[in-house]
Amino acid sequence: MSEEAGTTMHTDHRTAPRIVSVKPVPVATTGRDPGLSVKVTAPATGDHLPVIVFSHGNAWSMDGYEPLVDRWAAAGFVVVQPTHLDSRRHGIGFDDPRFGTIWRVRIADLHAVVDRLDDIMAQARAAEVHASVDHDRIAAVGHSWGGQTVGTLLGARVLDADGRPGEDFTHPAVRAGALLAATGTGDTLTPFAVEHLPFMRPDYSTMTTPALVVAGDQDRSAMSTRGPDWFTDAYHLSPAPKSLLTVVDGEHTLGGVAGEKVAETTDEDPARVAFIADAVSAYLLDALGLDGVAWKALGDRVATSDGAYRLADR
Template sequence: MLRRRAALVTAALLTAGLAGCSGGTAAAPQRPAPDVPAKATTPAPRVPAGHAPTQSFAVGVRQLKLNRDGDRPLPVTVWYPARGAAGGAPERSAPAATGRFPVVMFSHGLGARPEDYQLLLSRWAAAGFVVAAPRFPHTGAGGDGNPLDVLNQPADVSYALTQVLALNTKAGDPLRGRLDPDRVAAAGHSAGGVTTIGLFTAGRDERLDAGIVFAGTALGVGTGFAGAAAPQLFVHGEADEVVSYAAGKAVYDAVPWPKAMLSLPRGDHGRALLSNGKALRVVADTTLEFLRWTLYGDAAAKKRLPADAARGGLATLDDHL
């Protein structure tokens, strides 16, 4: 069975090349008819009701040098709310802002780097989230590009999450007392989307309260979503030339928890995440409202989510949250 799974992953990922950015122009497929959503097993979100920060923060950035089992180097880039005036570029090792902030683990695509996604991830940090993004040893830029290693990445993310959360109690660390270990989400793009799905299926990490999947597929990790209910937001371009929209929709349909799917009719495999434009604004605003709701318990953010998704007529939202 493992050999068969490996063959499927190799065929899908190696042939398609789940790159962090793609600029194809494939025609948009017909959207499958929506299924009736399954009921959530528990109320969502799991976090207590509350309010997300209303102010925008300056953003700091730092690097962690991690290594799982001694042979899996995992340098982690961390963006976090920082002191100072909001709106500037991320500042290396800036003093952290006062407060306790939820944590979002982000997984990059094949051949990509965490910093490729800085436009999006720094917006999350400016809104009051600590975003930690490991660079995977084989699928990251400069690695050997082995797509089979995606199957090891959910465990990498869980390991990195443990190390990041440990900073909250580490004497002298700049993030000591600034992290909220009870409010954690995972997100990822392309091969990182596979990784993220795996964190809620075969490699379920029960610390995770929510997930965001950008252009992901379940090949290799399956759709056996397990554990406590964790709301999921899927983001997929209908003209995705690498991971078909239908493939992403099939995984979304299998989610048994509160869920929503943001579809971009003209969206490809990743340009909306990597290029500063109107599509990035829609994706950033929609994902932020989702994170505010799931990690801060902010009910008002959930109510704003459909309007943010509809701005400019660039996307549609299938909402079962």
């Protein structure tokens, strides 16, 4: 596949190895309209590399979050990004009959990616990605709505209107995760959220998979009457082991994780984004049993950050 056909070379002379992105890669699903496609970003070469399946926030797509994804690939991960049905490119609004089940389709998207990873990588290798993956070292990461979506693969459930937990969407192949600005519990939803986003009622008491929760201490959601602590529920209400990285002065986009100069970014800070990317990769390398030194070093960086970040573990 040529660059014009969807392969992008990324070269940063300050880091190694060279990374490559390939898109679109179709993924077989049942009854999804339109079909599912993903973007694969990875070191150009490498054997038995760990995998990050990434779930984007509302309205985004496989083309967002490059500041995070490129940094993770440079750290040795193969990153797979699906485009969910809520992507603005699909134009599915609240009045579309498909909207009410998009939260379920999002979860199915991530399951399809994990289950069809061999086929995805075979297509990527036909282009410029010559790396192989380690099926025993798969992690899932998500931002905002993507954080709640990923939480279900780690064991969280969605409560119905009567507070009863729904079905278990845990994926046994996902060994660790990271939730960035993820939805809190649903007892303080605004009337708008109750009407249009009733699935925003996660129950984290069953989320047993190890995870890093990242929250900005200035993140105030229009979906909840609570303040920034709403975004720490995934840490406080789930079983250990969990870690919490608090970003001081961070808002919902955490410095601009979706991309540089993105319109909805209210706290533009590329250095903050790089730090969060490094924190996620260090945590996952440790949780997947590959490198504990990076996570310890991250803790040292937090300790010397002059209060810009706080880190807690349990």
